[in-house]
Amino acid sequence: MKLRKFLFPILSLLLVTFSCNDDDTEEFVIVELRDSQEVYEENLIEIQTYLETHYFNYEDFDFTDNTNPANNDFTVVLDTISADNGTQDKTPIIDYLNQADGIYPRLDIKVVEQDDIDYNLYILKVREGEGDSISPLDAAAMAYKGTIPDGTVFDSQIGIEAGQPFNLTPVGDAAGVVTGFKEGIVEFKTSTNFTENTDGTITYINHGIGVIFMPSGLGYFASPSTSTIPQYSPLFFNLKVISRSNTDWDLDGIPSHLEHPDGDFTEADDDTDGDLLVNFIDNDDDGDGVLTVNEVIKLEYDNDGTDQFMSKAEAKAYFDxxxxxxxxxxxxxxxxxxxxxxxxxxxxxxxxxxxxxxxxSSVTTNLEEE
Ligand SMILES: [Ca+2]
Ligand SMILES: [Ca+2]
Ligand SMILES: [Ca+2]
Ligand SMILES: [Ca+2]
Known part of the structure; x- marks a missing residue:
């Protein structure tokens, strides 16, 4: 759970560190934060150099049939290209930039603006995933390994079946994840299904697989979540994207992702009544005095009796x-x-x-009172 964004909101212009001097009198040492643009330019060179000098185990993945069941067990392994270990002829990751649509593996650059800087987020997609799209307002479950560029692991959640979903956008007291992680994961899709193995483990099917390479400005910048991460270090996340789930922060029955259909979070589109509460945290979106939860109809089907749903697939088929x-x-x-x-x-x-x-707001039908 170290991935969560505990420290990020307190980031300000100065870091204050506490220390004692020889006279045993206390003093504060003010350490200036480094310039964001300067750090970004250094990080960019470090990431690009990494992508030019490293390859991944692409020979172990069947790109001719990405739904080949063997691919479901694939995990990305990154390694240095070097004559010393006989890998001088391997294809560097940077070569997958600018692939035509639909061609995999691919390396995409997503430009993410934060604090007036346009950051390049590098996303290696081995497989996009065949399941559902993910909204930044969802929670998402995944297997992942977070490393710094020298390969040191600072956080991991390897067992897919143990994967607790991460809330992607911080709301109130609920932590989200670092921006680069959220912006990267929404570029993948979930698994389509899973099978339970005889040993009790679970194999997910057709999930998204890839690696996110982010500059520190989209990660922890000067305030790492753990001492394993140096200040201002780029972060790499090796991912398998398993599933998504709804959030409903305002408890109005409408999943958050349906309350900002365009996904751009602009006030004009996403705050219908203009009260500065965007719709996904506003329990009366049109300000007509009738709570949203009383303007929609929540239904449950359990087919009780002879034809109960015995599987998720059966329930989904019933819906369809x-x-x-x-x-x-x-x-x-x-x-x-x-x-x-x-x-x-x-x-x-x-x-x-x-x-x-x-x-x-011109319709004030209150379904609770009917
Ligand atoms: Ca809602
Ligand atoms: Ca509102
Ligand atoms: Ca209303
Ligand atoms: Ca209407």
Whole structure:
């Protein structure tokens, strides 16, 4: 859990360190933070040099059929290209830049603006993943290993089955993850399914696989989460992206990712009533006095009786076959008795103007009072 962004919000212009001098009187030593742009330029050279001098085990992955079951066991291993270990003919990672759409492996550069600097985030995609897209407002579960450029591991969650989902965007007291991690992971997709092996382990199928290379400005910068990370160090995250789950911070029944469909977090689009609370943390989005939770319809299906859902796939198939046009899939809940409950949501638009009631202040139908 060290990945979480405990220290980041307290970052300010100065770091204050405490020390004692010989006279045993106390004094504060003020250490100036380094210039962000200068650090970024150094980090960029370090990352680019790494990508030019290292390769990954691409020969162990079947790129002709990325859904080949053998690929599900693949883990990226990075190593130095060197005549000393006979790897001088390996393809450096940097060669996968500027691949045509759909060609893998690929190295993409995503430009991420933070504190007035446009940072290059490097994303090596071995496989994008065949499952669901991930929103920055989701929680996501993954196996990962975080390292610094010399290969030292500072954090890892290797066992996929033990993977607790990480909340990606900090909200209130709930920690998120460092920006480079969030911006990288949303470029992948989840697994499509999993199988349980006879030894109790789980094999995920068709999950996203890759590595995120981030400058320290998108990581911990001067305030690393652990002493294993030097100040201002780039961070690398070797990933398998397993699953996503909804968050619902304002408890209005609408998953956060549906409350900012364009994903750009601009106030104009995402704060419908202009009260400075963006929709995903506003329990009355249109400010009409009716709580959003009373302007939508939450439904549960458990098919009780003879035809209970006996698997997630069965519940999902039921949704796909029976859902109304304005009904959203929310999630499938596993019950203690081994059956599954399907949760869905209907978002009404009584006056049919394309604006749902909860975003339409001219419609004040309160479904709780009906
Ligand atoms: Ca919500
Ligand atoms: Ca609002
Ligand atoms: Ca309302
Ligand atoms: Ca409407």
């Amino acid at each position: 076959a029976n859902a109304a046009d304005d009904e959203f899939f929310i999630y499938i809940e596993g019950e203690l008795d081994g059956t599954f409950t399907l949760h869905t949501l209907i978002i009404p638009d009584d006056n049919n103007d394309g604006i749902p009631n909860y975003l339409d």
